[in-house]
Amino acid sequence: MEQTLIIIKPDGVKRKLVGEILQRFERKQLIIRQLKVGIMTRDLAEEHYAHVKKFDFFEDMITYMTSSEVVYLILEGDSVIKTVRTMIGATNCLEAAPGTIRGDYGNNSYHNIIHASDSLEAARIEINRFFGS
Template sequence: MEQTLVIIKPDGVSRKLVGEILQRFEKKQLKLSQLRVAKMSRELAEEHYAHVKKFDFFEDMMTYMTSSEVVYLVLEGANVIKTVRKMIGATNCLEAEPGTIRGDYGANSYENIIHASDSPEAAMAEIKRFFSESK
């Protein structure tokens, strides 16, 4: 069974959208296998977003992602990565289709409510990063 990591970001938590987002996944018959609420450390945020460190918005993103609690979840299902990516919509909320999570609730390119793994390799690394025993 394929797995993916999803992070409901600080704006999704503060705007009380966690239940709505979880309900969307459940309606698609995706299995929630792990869930954890925690504040992301700067160290984990830098590791997770290392691929955008060269961009001007990196420090703002670090401040945002470590500002308050996030919800980490692992979803399982057939083609779960592709399904979830389609459900969340384009990274830039201004380009996300209405009916997607980002299209309905997102604010900008990084305050975009939600993160989801984009490949099986990323999912495996991200699940390990956020659900290891020591985190």
């Protein structure tokens, strides 16, 4: 069984969408292995988003991701990464299809409600980053 990391971002928590998002995952028979709530530290945010450090929006994204509580979870299931990536939709909410989490609830490219690992390797690294080994 595959595992993936999900982060429900500050806008998802503030807008009280956590239950709705978790319900969508459970309807797909995905298993919540671990869940925790916390405020992402600046160091963790900078490490997690290092791949976009060169872009102008980097500092705004770090400020946003550390602004209030997020929900971290480990989901498990057959082909969970592919399933979740389909469920969440395109990174840019304006391009995300209706019926996807980002298409239904997102606001822009990084105020997009949710993060999900995009590969097995990324999932392994990200789960370790936020939950430890």
